[in-house]
Amino acid sequence: MKDKPLILLSNDDGVAAKGIQELIKALRPVADLVVVAPSGPRSGASGAITSEVPLKCRMIRREPGLSVYECSGTPVDCVKLALHTIVPRKPDLVVGGINHGDNSSVNVHYSGTMGVVIEGCLKGIPSIGFSLCNHAADADFSFTLPYVRRITEEVLQHGLPVGICLNVNFPNDSVLKGVRICRQTKGVWTNEFQQAVHPRGGHYYWLTGEYRNDEPEAEDSDHWALDHGYVAVTPTKIDVTAYEIFEELSHWNLTV
Amino acid sequence: MKDKPLILLSNDDGVAAKGIQELIKALRPVADLVVVAPSGPRSGASGAITSEVPLKCRMIRREPGLSVYECSGTPVDCVKLALHTIVPRKPDLVVGGINHGDNSSVNVHYSGTMGVVIEGCLKGIPSIGFSLCNHAADADFSFTLPYVRRITEEVLQHGLPVGICLNVNFPNDSVLKGVRICRQTKGVWTNEFQQAVHPRGGHYYWLTGEYRNDEPEAEDSDHWALDHGYVAVTPTKIDVTAYEIFEELSHWNLTV
Numbered sequence: 001m002k003d004k005p006l007i008l009l010s011n012d013d014g015v016a017a018k019g020i021q022e023l024i025k026a027l028r029p030v031a032d033l034v035v036v037a038p039s040g041p042r043s044g045a046s047g048a049i050t051s052e053v054p055l056k057c058r059m060i061r062r063e064p065g066l067s068v069y070e071c072s073g074t075p076v077d078c079v080k081l082a083l084h085t086i087v088p089r090k091p092d093l094v095v096g097g098i099n100h101g102d103n104s105s106v107n108v109h110y111s112g113t114m115g116v117v118i119e120g121c122l123k124g125i126p127s128i129g130f131s132l133c134n135h136a137a138d139a140d141f142s143f144t145l146p147y148v149r150r151i152t153e154e155v156l157q158h159g160l161p162v163g164i165c166l167n168v169n170f171p172n173d174s175v176l177k178g179v180r181i182c183r184q185t186k187g188v189w190t191n192e193f194q195q196a197v198h199p200r201g202g203h204y205y206w207l208t209g210e211y212r213n214d215e216p217e218a219e220d221s222d223h224w225a226l227d228h229g230y231v232a233v234t235p236t237k238i239d240v241t242a243y244e245i246f247e248e249l250s251h252w253n254l255t256v
Numbered sequence: 257m258k259d260k261p262l263i264l265l266s267n268d269d270g271v272a273a274k275g276i277q278e279l280i281k282a283l284r285p286v287a288d289l290v291v292v293a294p295s296g297p298r299s300g301a302s303g304a305i306t307s308e309v310p311l312k313c314r315m316i317r318r319e320p321g322l323s324v325y326e327c328s329g330t331p332v333d334c335v336k337l338a339l340h341t342i343v344p345r346k347p348d349l350v351v352g353g354i355n356h357g358d359n360s361s362v363n364v365h366y367s368g369t370m371g372v373v374i375e376g377c378l379k380g381i382p383s384i385g386f387s388l389c390n391h392a393a394d395a396d397f398s399f400t401l402p403y404v405r406r407i408t409e410e411v412l413q414h415g416l417p418v419g420i421c422l423n424v425n426f427p428n429d430s431v432l433k434g435v436r437i438c439r440q441t442k443g444v445w446t447n448e449f450q451q452a453v454h455p456r457g458g459h460y461y462w463l464t465g466e467y468r469n470d471e472p473e474a475e476d477s478d479h480w481a482l483d484h485g486y487v488a489v490t491p492t493k494i495d496v497t498a499y500e501i502f503e504e505l506s507h508w509n510l511t512v
Binding site: 041043044045046047048049050051052054055056057058074076077080081084085106108109110112115118122123124146147150151154158160161163164176178179181183184186188189191192193195196198202204205206207231233234235236237238239240241242243244245246248249250252253254255256 | 297299300301302303304305306307308310311312313314330332333336337340341362364365366368371374378379380402403406407410414416417419420432434435437439440442444445447448449451452454458460461462463487489490491492493494495496497498499500501502504505506508509510511512
């Protein structure tokens with residue numbers, strides 16, 4: 001009998017977040033799970049790594065088919081440390097999430113969940129990020145779980161090309177219309193700060209902001225899919241080279 | 257007489273680092289400069305943003321054509337806060353660096369310097385990151401400065417397409433052979449941790465590692481250029497969609 005697949009899970013909302021607990025629930029029937037997640041919230045950690053201070057990591061739960069560790073670092077640190085010292089063999093899959101909040105469009109660049117996924121992909125492991133467009137700590141993830149399982153099983157079966165991972169976002173809508181393969185929407189964050197007066201003088205600033213979709217009518221974009229009740233699957237790549245301007249740059253005068 | 261261009265500078269080594277001071281020196285003849293940089297080292301901050309705590313920012317130097325601010329947050333926070341509250345008008349350019357250390361190949365995904373640059377690009381501003389393959393605090397940047405100025409002037413003159421920025425890396429070699437337009441090298445970090453015994457039990461881990469170039473003979477790659485004494489200019493894009501697997505994914509069974 002073939003061993004069950006091994007999946008490494010992490011997130012950026014912290015090991016205690018509901019989203020990763022729901023992810024565990026969805027994937028336990030499918031695979032053996034090793035969870036290595038941050039000890040607290042790391043939202044917006046992107047691909048950050050910790051180099052100035054050392055990392056701590058400890059096992060907090062172990063039972064057949066599941067072990068759970070919490071780590072002092074960033075989401076990417078968790079994946080690196082898991083692959084270096086924790087997993088018994090190279091995982092068949094790395095999964096990030098389920099994130100409390102939307103990681104479609106430009107959010108991929110800030111997302112700690114996608115930090116997890118890109119790190120798995122950089123290490124040559126098929127990787128998927130799952131996110132729900134609901135920031136609430138007690139968000140209802142139940143309607144996403146059949147899709148989480150289905151997409152995970154498809155990736156286990158087909159694999160993914162080297163250097164490509166999946167960014168999967170769910171609308172906050174319990175009646176899902178199905179899945180669309182999408183591209184990253186063009187958009188921008190505006191009005192990004194709330195300013196307040198510091199009791200000892202000067203100001204301090206809270207990061208906030210409003211997302212502006214620059215192409216709300218683009219039916220092939222991930223934000224359109226989410227706005228219209230579909231699961232958005234956005235394949236995402238490691239090679240960020242802009243090949244399309246090589247020719248143009250070759251005409252610049254870059255001689256000193 | 258036309259106003260001088262306005263350039264926003266930031267980095268991930270902190271406002272006091274030699275690299276950004278050298279960058280200021282190189283670009284003062286070219287433009288008015290606003291520097292908004294982290295108050296201390298933020299190496300490996302990637303595109304991280306700060307949402308759990310508020311940000312502080314203060315002006316530490318002002319003279320004609322130059323103002324300098326330090327900020328409590330990440331490199332991306334610095335750019336966001338600068339654009340929201342500090343700059344007198346939308347800058348003509350955002351420049352990150354000069355980084356103490358290599359940001360070619362997969363390092364683009366961890367780099368706080370490239371976090372700065374990608375944030376500028378996300379905001380629709382032409383953006384460039386400069387990095388030197390030398391981590392030393394007192395690294396010699398002098399031989400890079402004519403290229404920093406030249407490349408900056410070319411970007412000011414030609415602009416860059418929306419959604420594309422430049423990742424420029426210098427070999428640590430005072431006799432530069434010229435500039436090559438490159439693609440991102442395929443490679444991977446291995447052996448990423450040093451483990452030590454914690455005085456109160458268990459272990460702690462320092463992130464370190466060895467870079468493995470998976471295509472050392474690829475003459476169009478940025479790492480090849482650096483290994484052979486060239487300045488590597490790697491155009492980099494915001495849209496990380498992997499369009500090449502849309503067709504393949506369309507055959508998967510993603511119905512629940």
